[in-house]
Amino acid sequence: xxxxxxxxxxxxxxxxxxxxxxxxxxxxxxxxxxxxxxxxxxxxxxxxxxxxxxxxxxxxxxxxxxxxxxxxxxxxxxxxxxxxxxxxxxxxxxxxxxxxxxxxxxxxxxxxxxxxxxxxxxxxxxxxxxxxxxxxxxxxxxxxxxx
Numbered sequence: 001x002x003x004x005x006x007x008x009x010x011x012x013x014x015x016x017x018x019x020x021x022x023x024x025x026x027x028x029x030x031x032x033x034x035x036x037x038x039x040x041x042x043x044x045x046x047x048x049x050x051x052x053x054x055x056x057x058x059x060x061x062x063x064x065x066x067x068x069x070x071x072x073x074x075x076x077x078x079x080x081x082x083x084x085x086x087x088x089x090x091x092x093x094x095x096x097x098x099x100x101x102x103x104x105x106x107x108x109x110x111x112x113x114x115x116x117x118x119x120x121x122x123x124x125x126x127x128x129x130x131x132x133x134x135x136x137x138x139x140x141x142x143x144x145x146x147x
Contacts, residue, residue, distance in 0.1 A: 075093065
């Protein structure tokens with residue numbers, strides 16, 4: 001997300017999207033060698049100027065889900081809203097997605113683990129647009145009651 005912003009603001013290069021671990025730049029038949037070299041040079045300069053110690057960075061994107069109940073059952077079950085920081089061990093009753101790309105970090109029926117909660121909080125901290133929850137700020141999450 002930070003690289004996306006730097007490319008746009010400091011280099012005048014608009015890429016398709018950026019998330020926690022990816023950037024997507026679409027190169028077409030209309031792009032010339034000079035423009036591709038400009039993009040590559042911008043990446044090299046951003047790395048040189050902004051590279052950080054990897055300590056404190058999220059080190060993995062995929063978290064193996066713990067399926068506790070069928071998604072349909074969880075989605076239509078009785079739910080209550082609790083602070084996301086207190087949700088570890090509960091079963092999610094809703095989706096949590098970072099957009100782009102819109103792939104769920106958490107889906108109904110999955111047990112909320114420490115890794116998942118930390119990933120959600122990290123994505124929020126880094127400025128990802130989070131969607132799928134009733135609480136638009138993703139401070140609270142709906143969990144299944146009695147599960």
